[in-house]
Each structure stands twice: as structure tokens, then as C-alpha cells.
Amino acid sequence: MPVYSMTGYASGQNGPSGSPPETDVRPLFTGRLGVEIRSVNSRFLDLTFKLPEELRQHEPALRELLTAKLKRGKVELRAAIENTAQAGITEPSTRLLQRLNGVQDGIRAWLPGARELSVADVLRLAGGDTASRGDWGPDLLDVTRKALDGLMAAREREGARLATMLKDHLAQLGKLAKQAGPLVPQLVEQQRTRFLERWQEAMGLTGGTLPEAAQDRALTEATAFAIRIDVAEELTRLASHLDEIERLVKKGGEIGKRLDFLIQELHREANTLGSKSAALELTRIGVDMKVLIEQMREQVQNIE
Incomplete structure (x- = not known):
């Protein structure tokens, strides 16, 4: 349709x-x-x-x-x-x-x-x-x-034009998600290592050695921090929403309300991605995503 x-x-x-x-x-x-x-x-x-x-x-x-x-x-x-x-x-x-x-x-x-x-x-x-x-x-x-x-x-005719624009924006969002994917494990390991180094520096300033219990605590804190900044789950959900939007656009018909809901979900994932970002490159990707999603929101509001 x-x-x-x-x-x-x-x-x-x-x-x-x-x-x-x-x-x-x-x-x-x-x-x-x-x-x-x-x-x-x-x-x-x-x-x-x-x-x-x-x-x-x-x-x-x-x-x-x-x-x-x-x-x-x-x-x-x-x-x-x-x-x-x-x-x-x-x-x-x-x-x-x-x-x-x-x-x-x-x-x-x-x-x-x-x-x-x-x-x-x-x-x-x-x-x-x-x-x-x-x-x-x-x-x-x-x-x-x-x-x-x-x-x-x-x-x-106007709907066909909007569908073409949506598909173009979906492709751009997919490219941004692929760019962000390889950065996630790198950033997690980088932040984990940096956390441990700073912990050791702080312990060195006290003039004492780092006991085994303190090392375990530092490792636990570093792991918890790495989990907090891991955006792999957000990228997975974002990719799922993009696939569903593409499927709806191909299907056609009365899809405006469902598309509007999915755009809200995309915006939520992009916001979470930006708030968890621990690197400038990932922040830039999150901002670019939000710009595209906002443009999609304006288009979707005109779809029946």
C-alpha cells in the first residue's frame, strides 16, 4: 500500500x-x-x-x-x-x-x-x-x-516524497550506528584502565602500597563504571527501531501513529547515548542522530 x-x-x-x-x-x-x-x-x-x-x-x-x-x-x-x-x-x-x-x-x-x-x-x-x-x-x-x-x-504523491526522505534518514542513522558500534568496546576498556590508573595514583599519594582488597575494590568500581558508560544496548535497540520503521514504510497504509511512537523511542535511545558518552566522537554521533531524528519527527507528523 x-x-x-x-x-x-x-x-x-x-x-x-x-x-x-x-x-x-x-x-x-x-x-x-x-x-x-x-x-x-x-x-x-x-x-x-x-x-x-x-x-x-x-x-x-x-x-x-x-x-x-x-x-x-x-x-x-x-x-x-x-x-x-x-x-x-x-x-x-x-x-x-x-x-x-x-x-x-x-x-x-x-x-x-x-x-x-x-x-x-x-x-x-x-x-x-x-x-x-x-x-x-x-x-x-x-x-x-x-x-x-x-x-x-x-x-x-506527498506521501511518496515523505517516504523517500524517511528512507534516506534511516540510511544515515544506520551509518552513524555502525560508526558508533566499534567505539563501544574501545571506550569501555579505555575508561576501565584510566579508572584503575587514577585509583593507583591516589593510593600512591598516601605513601602506602595498594593492598589486595583495595585492588579488588578498584577493579569492581572500574567494572561498574564501564557498565554505566556501555551504550551497546542502546545501539541494539536503536537498530531494532530503524528496522521496524523501514518495514512500516514499505508496508504503507495507516502507519502515522506507529511511526510517531517509534520516533519517540529513537529519540530516547539517542538521548541515552549522549548522556552515557565518554568520548567526543561518540558525543558527535549522538548529536547527529538527534538532528536526523528531529527531522524525521516533522515528516512523520504529516503521515496518515
Whole structure:
């Protein structure tokens, strides 16, 4: 499966709506429906809809459509109906006016108190307001599906870029871990020897000889100190986390939360490595690791 980013944008629109027959009236407006979907990173799926009054009733269907494909991210869907004047307000045909007048006379014959049609009534009945005429539901869902497909494609492209960057950072961290590996036994033995030498120097300053019990105590303290600065275990766990991250990136899908947890574990191991470091070279490696891990954290926060 591909890796998806939570960041993306897509839009879509339908063509002009149909117009009534020319025998009744020439079109006053052409309706055009537009949909925009944009998303950014979020811990959960957070949907926001900004719809005109004519489309508000379709929000449940839109929500169902989005939740079927999106799992995480702050997603905003905007929809608008644009009315484009083709030729200003055009006079309805004589045929339509005759029909409306006949209907009006018939109604007023039975209901003398009914008011007469106004110009606005005639234009509305002529079907000039395409924004409020008809059901926009099928068009809205169709355009939203196309925009959603575009959003998924954009998120997939961005996810592929993030996956490539993560793999590059994983390779760099692996190189740093290999550089640190051979230094560990050297440093442990070096610090153990240095500890014993200083112990012997301290005993020499007292003017006495180093008894066997004192030698055993010095050896025990040196060994304990060597264990405290040994980072082999941290390097082993770090390598294990790197392997798991690489496996998840290859697998794809909904991996963002697991990656975020593993990045925290990587950061913990790098911090321990730095705190135990007893050599400048190992300290430099620990700092370089933390820089790479922090860059990975920023990338992982955008992965679904």
C-alpha cells in the first residue's frame, strides 16, 4: 500500500446547468457547482463543511463519502454555486406570458382575493434562478467524488516524497550506528584502565602500597563504571527501531501513529547515548542522530 500524507488540496466543478426550452424562455443564468477540499495534519479525522444554504441538506452524504477514504487529518470541504449571467435579464417569451396570464385569471376567478403576479414572480416562475431550481445532490456528490480522488492522488504523491526522505534518514542513522558500534568496546576498556590508573595514583599519594582488597575494590568500581558508560544496548535497540520503521514504510497504509511512537523511542535511545558518552566522537554521533531524528519527527507528523 502507498504511504499517504495528510496534506493535500483538490478541486472540481461541473459544467453549466441545462436551460429551459427556447420556446418558453431564454436562459437568464447558468449555474455552476464548484467543490474544494483541503487537508492538513491532525491526530484524528476532523471534518469541516462550508456549504451554501441550498446544499446544507447534503452534509451527511458528504461526510459519509469522506470518511470512507480518509482516516486522519483536518479536512475542510467548501462548495459554492456560481450564477453566471449570459445576457443580462432577458424578457420571457410571449407564449410563456400568455400561459402565466391564463393561469392567473383562472386562479383569481376562484380566489378573488389572490394578489396579482409581480415582475419578480414572473421571472422566478420562468425559471431564471438556476441556483434555487432543481436538486443539486447528484451533481454535488459527483463533483465531490472527483475532487476526493484528486485529493487522494495529491496525498499519495506527498506521501511518496515523505517516504523517500524517511528512507534516506534511516540510511544515515544506520551509518552513524555502525560508526558508533566499534567505539563501544574501545571506550569501555579505555575508561576501565584510566579508572584503575587514577585509583593507583591516589593510593600512591598516601605513601602506602595498594593492598589486595583495595585492588579488588578498584577493579569492581572500574567494572561498574564501564557498565554505566556501555551504550551497546542502546545501539541494539536503536537498530531494532530503524528496522521496524523501514518495514512500516514499505508496508504503507495507516502507519502515522506507529511511526510517531517509534520516533519517540529513537529519540530516547539517542538521548541515552549522549548522556552515557565518554568520548567526543561518540558525543558527535549522538548529536547527529538527534538532528536526523528531529527531522524525521516533522515528516512523520504529516503521515496518515
